[in-house]
Amino acid sequence: MCTVCGCSGTVKIGDLELTHEEAHRLGLPHGHDHGHDHGPDHDHGHDRSRPHLSGGTIHFGLGVAGTSVPGMSQSRLIEIETGILSKNDAIAGANRRVLRALGAYAVNLVSSPGSGKTTLLCETIRRLDAHPLAVIEGDQQTSNDADRIRATGAEAVQVNTGKGCHLDADMVAKAMDALPLSPGGFLFIENVGNLVCPAAFDLGEDAKVAILSVTEGEDKPLKYPDMFTAARIALVNKVDLAPHCDTDLDLIETNLRRVNPTIEVIRVSARTGEGMEDWLRWLKGRLAEKTLRKAG
């Protein structure tokens, strides 16, 4: 069926046989046989813009909309130039303003499942001691991770995304409402374990922190470049296992810098504590920078 006039079939214009749609697109006058008779007073209810020949009668404006602008087709073009994720980005912007007003620093922890995000986070919280902080835990199902975080004494909200493969800014906004956020504190957002989708969704965080464990293979940054490009820093976790897995840690760093030449890299082990002080120094440094910017 033609989407302009609703007629089916084809029309003959001279030697050309065209579909109705083609005839409309080319602006060629052609017949519109409705399959029934019209009396002489019959009102088609059509506006008049472009003439259509039909059995000796000239019809105007036979399109679906029933209205038209002279000299133009009945459809109109609306320039949008809007990002597909503009709604998410607007909410992320609001989250960012709340965090800036508080002088709180938010990190979005992203990785594949099983990289050791939650263990690393528990150890980070333990080492941050009494520093004010709150945690948003994203998983498809269960509150296991939030339970583990709460066991450290920290405030945590679990967000279950159901079938969703990533946290979005609205989920984080609602979780932030449910948390006590302290001025000058940290907000840790542990995203759903997924190295693809969370890269595109701004949550309002100050930095994405990618966690990559040594058991995942040195070429992971090349296989999933988007996430490592979006991250400001990568934590290469479980380095205590590297000798047992024949992992080439330098090659991991080379591959990380191939997809993101400016990425910072810290080698850590949440289990042995290796590199944890460097990671904590990084966090506190970024928080201090943000506080200074707010004061300035």
Place this chain on the structure above:
Amino acid sequence: MHEMSLAEGIRQVIEDQARRHEFARVQRLRLEIGRFAGVEKEALAFAFDVVMRGSPAEGATLEMIDLPGRALCYDCGEVVELAERLDPCPICGGGKLMPQGGDEMRIKDMEVV
């Protein structure tokens, strides 16, 4: 990646625009998708058909325009065009390239009645 979520984002924009510009139906929608946006176009086309059901864009024609991927080469300092994210720099052969655009996911325009 998450083409269903992207299609839902498109639907939200269309419904907002339908209220603002008072149109009933979208005939054609044009998207601009950067080469580095991580969007699987076939998956998005499929999700689009499913998600637009019951919206003003049900049955609309979806057109996707490719935008080139550009990256800054950290070896020679030039901004170059890349067909694939992991291609070497076409000028110096360097391998450290930071994307500078090409991650766009934009609704360009739509034809409405």
